[in-house]
Amino acid sequence: MQATQEPAVKSCPPCECRVVQFLESSIGKKITVALAGLLLSFFLITHLAGNLFLFFGAKAFDGYAGMLERNPLIPAAEVGLLALFLIHIALALRARLINAAARPVGYAAYEGKGARTLGSRTIAVSGLLILAFLIIHLKSFRFIPHETRENDLYRVVAETLRQPLYAAFYVVAMLGLGLHLSHGVQSALQTLGVNHPRYTPALKVLGLAFALLIALGFASIPVYFAFLNGGAR
Ligand code: HEM
Numbered sequence: 150m151q152a153t154q155e156p157a158v159k160s161c162p163p164c165e166c167r168v169v170q171f172l173e174s175s176i177g178k179k180i181t182v183a184l185a186g187l188l189l190s191f192f193l194i195t196h197l198a199g200n201l202f203l204f205f206g207a208k209a210f211d212g213y214a215g216m217l218e219r220n221p222l223i224p225a226a227e228v229g230l231l232a233l234f235l236i237h238i239a240l241a242l243r244a245r246l247i248n249a250a251a252r253p254v255g256y257a258a259y260e261g262k263g264a265r266t267l268g269s270r271t272i273a274v275s276g277l278l279i280l281a282f283l284i285i286h287l288k289s290f291r292f293i294p295h296e297t298r299e300n301d302l303y304r305v306v307a308e309t310l311r312q313p314l315y316a317a318f319y320v321v322a323m324l325g326l327g328l329h330l331s332h333g334v335q336s337a338l339q340t341l342g343v344n345h346p347r348y349t350p351a352l353k354v355l356g357l358a359f360a361l362l363i364a365l366g367f368a369s370i371p372v373y374f375a376f377l378n379g380g381a382r
Contacts, residue, residue: 207307238280329360
């Protein structure tokens with residue numbers, strides 16, 4: 150009887166399998182969450198820069214918004230942005246749930262409290278707050294008629310953010326965003342290997358400064374409209 154022969158070279162798993170294996174591994178999830186988070190931070194910079202046109206009145210902001218709306222590349226960028234949000238949220242939550250199941254006693258029993266900041270302890274809660282904010286935010290400003298987005302967006306933003314309760318919710322959500330970024334940015338850089346005894350302290354300060362700038366920058370907009378009588382009524 151003939152013995153079955155082992156193939157000389159083991160065939161490597163197909164590409165999709167390697168991607169799945171990578172995303173199933175704990176480090177794969179961490180790296181992907183970190184990369185998506187950093188890319189989302191770039192979006193925040195451009196989004197804040199665009200929103201600052203609100204301080205220059207309806208003509209300036211509607212001119213900017215109309216230009217975006219007519220840009221043929223924007224739909225593809227929006228799909229990419231949605232994918233980044235979904236990947237970041239889904240993998241971060243999955244990693245969190247797997248960790249919680251593996252450590253039912255809770256973090257405090259395992260880690261020195263000194264290393265944990267308010268931002269790191271509240272990262273999941275601030276993430277969920279941002280998710281709730283995003284749903285309300287997109288419903289108010291994104292999923293409205295195309296005509297309005299192209300020609301009359303300033304009026305919609307101003308009327309919405311002049312409502313004190315709405316504005317207060319925005320400010321609270323931006324505090325959550327600041328907390329999230331205060332831990333998220335430096336943690337993402339560390340995960341991606343940007344870690345050196347000489348530069349890490351400076352990167353931590355830069356991460357905190359970035360979080361503060363983004364949170365205060367966005368929060369200044371509802372404060373301007375609702376509490377400082379901003380824009381012509
Ligand atoms: C006061 C703060 C903010 C204001 C006034 C604001 C304003 C706007 C406006 C007017 C739009 C619609 C743009 C368009 O359709 O052309 C928009 C879209 C959007 N905003 Fe904001 N935003 C703020 C904060 C944020 C924050 C903090 C995030 C993320 C955490 C965010 C995420 C988004 C996303 C994902 C879209 C959809 C982008 C797209 O589809 O092109 N926004 N925002």
